Amino acid sequence: MESNKLDELWHRYEAFKNRGLKLDMSRGKPEKAQLDLSLPMLESDYNFISEDGIDVRNYGDTTGIPEAKRLFGELLGIPANQVIVGGNSSINLIHDALTRALICGPMEGDTPWARIPRVKFICPVPGYDWHFHMCETLGIQMLPVQLGASGPDMEEVERLALDPEVKGFICNPMYSNPSGITYSDQTVDRLAAMKTAAPDFRIIWDNAYCVHHLYENDRDSLKNIYEACAACGNADRVLMFASTSxxxxxxxxxxxxxASPANIARHTALLTYQLVCYDKLNQLRHTRFLPDRAAVEAHMAKHAQIIRPKFEYVLEVLDSELSGIGSWSRPKGGYFICYYAPDGCARRIVELCREAGVTLTPAGSPYPGGFDPKDSTIRIAPTLPPLSELKLVMELFPLAVKIAAAEKYK
Ligand SMILES: Cc1ncc(COP(=O)(O)O)c(C=O)c1O
Structure with a gap:
């Protein structure tokens, strides 16, 4: 880049910095207007009796009230009696599932994973940092596998699954955090059918964005992995998760x-003395507000109306300002846009943004150990700031990219 052009970029960057802004784009949080959509849920009619006649203010129904099982059964695509409804966090349920496998074994009679020398999990990348931190905390060695447009490199996944120390695969298969991709039917079929050396191999199917479409008529769809696994005689292979977060x-x-009836029986047995029951008041509140899939879909359309303009604005700026500099995803749902910077620039871009008052998700966080081998992936989380603030962020972001790229590729 010519030096006068670079000088001009620095000049604009310094002017932005001098505005003294403090904006946080580090996490994929809903904005206030989205949270307000659910306020009617808090209005109570003081009827606390669930469908099975339980007063939800009291102990009981450890694995959830029937109407909440039915709702998640519809969302996950599994019979209601194969659902355990938990508390306020699917990540917590995933952590519990992994901890049980490590301490007690996935099924009665299985060797607890913590008793074998090494436990490895296949981790598609870029992926969700929380999955990776969880594996790290629990001593699970992570094997990154690159994601493409239709899911992870399945040849590599199938090769790795032949190692008996590889006990699982953890992913976010729809509108994936942060890449935005959705696994193709073929990917789902191969995951369901593949040979695994470990008979107690588990797929942790974190379907956090299963109803989070941005467009009414242009949506991704995800094949039902439980049915695919069951059709191959591998019904116990998958544990599916979702939440209303x-x-x-x-x-x-x-x-x-x-999950399968056997997995549900195993987890129910291990849950029994972990807690007496989850918060059933919240389960009832939720199911009165959103009784079925149709109600959830109508509610999600309201979310989409709020966040779609933000996604479109970010894409508009990337298209107009950064054509030919890096590449980016165009998700049809979920919470993130992924910007792939020229190699070796992601950390610098995030640093430049931070120094000018905009906190992005740390570069590297979508990779195990925070190590992005190309130093390229940046997760943009457009939902939290109102559009007026997002416009400021998108004033800075292209400047930071251009400066970092010019420094690197002088
Ligand atoms: C892929 C994924 N899974 C899970 C979660 C968190 O879910 P919960 O709030 O139910 O623990 C998030 C939140 O960002 C996410 O992106």
Whole structure:
């Protein structure tokens, strides 16, 4: 780049910095207007009796009230009696599932994973940082596999699954965090059918964005992995998770796991003395507000109306300002846009943004150990700031990209 052009970029960057802004785009949180959509849920009619006649203010129904099982059964695509409804976090349910496998074994009679020398999980990348931190905390060695437009490199996944120390695969298969991609039917079929050396191999199917479409008539769809696994005689292979964190209140919703009858029986047995029951008041509140899939879809259309203009604005700026500099995703749903910077520039871009008052998700966080081998992936989370603030961020972001790229590729 000519030096006068670079000088001009720096000049604009310094002018932005001098405005002294403080904007946080580090996490995929809903904005206030989205949270307000669920306020009617808090209005109570003082009828606390669930369908099975339980007073939800009291102990009981450890694995969830029937109407909440039915709702998540519809969302996950599994019979209601194969659902455990949890508390306010699906991540917590995933952590519990992994901890149980490590301490007790996935099924009665299986060797607890913590008793074998090494446990490895296949981790598609870029992926969700929380999955990776969880694996790290629990001593699970992560094997990154590159994601493409239709899912992970399945040849590599199938090769790795032949190692008996590889006990699982953890992913976010729809409108994936942060890449935005959705696994193709063929990917789902191969995951369901593949040979695994470990008979107790588990797929952790974190379907956090299963109803989070941005467009009414242009949506991704995800094949039902439980049915695909069952058709191959591998019904026990998959544990599916979802929550209402980004449907109602983030951190104040309800969550669920869906799985085979044998997995549900195992987890129910291990859950029995973990707690007497989850918060059934919240389960009832949720199911009165959103009784079925149709109600959830209508509610999600309201979310889409709020966040779609933000996604479109970010894409508009990337298209107009950064044509030929890096590449980016065009998700049809979920919470993120992924910007792939020229190699070796992601950390610098995030640093430049931070120094000018805009906090982005740390570069590297979509990779195990925070190590992005190309130093390229940046997760943009457009939902939290109102559009007026997002416009400021998108004033800075292209400047930071151009400066970082010019520094690197002088
Ligand atoms: C892929 C994915 N899974 C799970 C979560 C968190 O879900 P919960 O609030 O139910 O723990 C998030 C939140 O960002 C997410 O992106």
């Amino acid at each position: 980004k449907i109602t209140f983030a951190g104040g919703g309800i969550s669920a796991m869906g």
